[in-house]
Amino acid sequence: MKVVISGGGGFLGRKLAQRILLDGALAGPASEAREVTELVLFDTMAPPEAETTDPRVSTVVGDITDPGLVGEVIGRDTDSIFHLAAVVSAGAEADFDLGYRVNLDGTRNLLEAARALPGTPRLVYASSLAAYGGAVPETVLDDTPITPETSYGAQKVIGEYLLSDYSRKGYLDGRGMRLPTIVVRPGKPNKAASGFASGIIREPLDGVDMVCPVTPDSRMAIMSPRTVIDCFIHMHELDANKLGASRALLLSGFSVSMGDTVEALHRVAADRRLGRIEFQVDPQIQAIVDGWPKTTYSARAEALGFPSDSNIEDVISAHIEDELS
């Protein structure tokens, strides 16, 4: 079977690709495991060459806003699609037109290419907690109203409704997931307001000093890279009838404070020379983070067998194992 990952050059797309190559098979529409013979990584940036030496992998560097190119990438023979490509929150806020072009029009290009396939491809869609905004409750639940207050959030939510409608019409078999903040993201610190939640673990482990811009008791709803990749695979393999008409699902992110994270880091990495961590509140970032949900819990996801994380020690250990060894 042929699998396409949009955003296949990004952090999660690359991890997902490695996992699919390792598993070697996915269920897909046949509902029995089939060998993955072709994996296309479609992104504006290519993944590192070392990750594309597998003969099953091909990369397409190009723009999802080009319907002709998207049609070529999907072709007539794609069985499954993972749609992760997006202009992220800050980018979509800074450039309104770019955000709608990529996150809305790009998604529609992909949905249309999927609709044009002779079969009914599975399409797993990465949505976001940015679907929630304004007076968000401490714990976001399955029935928490969808009130995005960023363009990125609006675009992700619109994508969810498109996904459900295309699925209802039988044009594709869509499955969307609202991802919590992913911790630990590897790589360099970025400008995201949530960046410190990864940085507070990643930077000290790299021997780099870290300034945390929020108070130690600030809490966030997080999910580890390993667990979110498990969720992507689980969502792909699921019997879609269990999702019902609404094809978008909240994922459960566990709650952790930055103070507890630092303590756990010192326990887990007692044998390492860690960079220093200092708390120095940036009122702007503190205000943004205070507006976010402290935890997300989806009874629906739990009933459907989706995994979640439960303690920060394991998240830190997994990061050390996956990224630092």
Next chain:
Amino acid sequence: MKVVISGGGGFLGRKLAQRILLDGALAGPASEAREVTELVLFDTMAPPEAETTDPRVSTVVGDITDPGLVGEVIGRDTDSIFHLAAVVSAGAEADFDLGYRVNLDGTRNLLEAARALPGTPRLVYASSLAAYGGAVPETVLDDTPITPETSYGAQKVIGEYLLSDYSRKGYLDGRGMRLPTIVVRPGKPNKAASGFASGIIREPLDGVDMVCPVTPDSRMAIMSPRTVIDCFIHMHELDANKLGASRALLLSGFSVSMGDTVEALHRVAADRRLGRIEFQVDPQIQAIVDGWPKTTYSARAEALGFPSDSNIEDVISAHIEDELS
């Protein structure tokens, strides 16, 4: 000030136009009443000539999916927009591409033309109870989840999220309303599953026999044409800060059974020779109607001073006064 009504050739658009011409003024961004000097009725079909003799009125017959034309209609001088144009529920279900072209792309064309204006135009958007679907509660409330199960519903909901996002960015001042079923719609019976709710009043009053395809105890959430036009004006004049970040508002539709409607009709029109009414259940239509909310109540709309109807006698009397005299 210049006002544009998309869908200005349709039933509600024409009523709204007559009301605006009668009032002669709207508040708009100036927040004090300003004379309406130009009223543009934009639709794929022209309103009857008799309704366009007012020197303030101009009509543009054309397609909202043409961004160039929409840009011309809005021009550089529009102060307020009422966006009613849409491919209706059955049409959007029958022609998926047409529905998205008109209801999504057309709406985006209008939002973009509004954004390009030098000022911040008010834009009142007609959304729909089609935003709710699946296991809808008997009474739809402000916090009932948004779960469209038709393409029309998905498109209307997507328009709401666009409206809120464009408003948040300050590109326009959007206000959306989810309309209940409007009763009594004048004119010929149409193919809409809800058509009987108007037909059961309109046809007998016209001396025409009527077959009602649902049981007498079947109830619907309705609003009269007079009240919905009041709501459009009220929504336009409202201080948008009172709406908050989510610019879409549920309207309260009162609940009436078809049996009670028939009894009320005989009371109100005792002096008229009425066509005969027969109940003959069409299982398909009965099933559709059974899935609709029986009533909608918006505490938010009530607090904001939006009117609603309260009894079917008044609705019938108003129809006789407005359409039959």
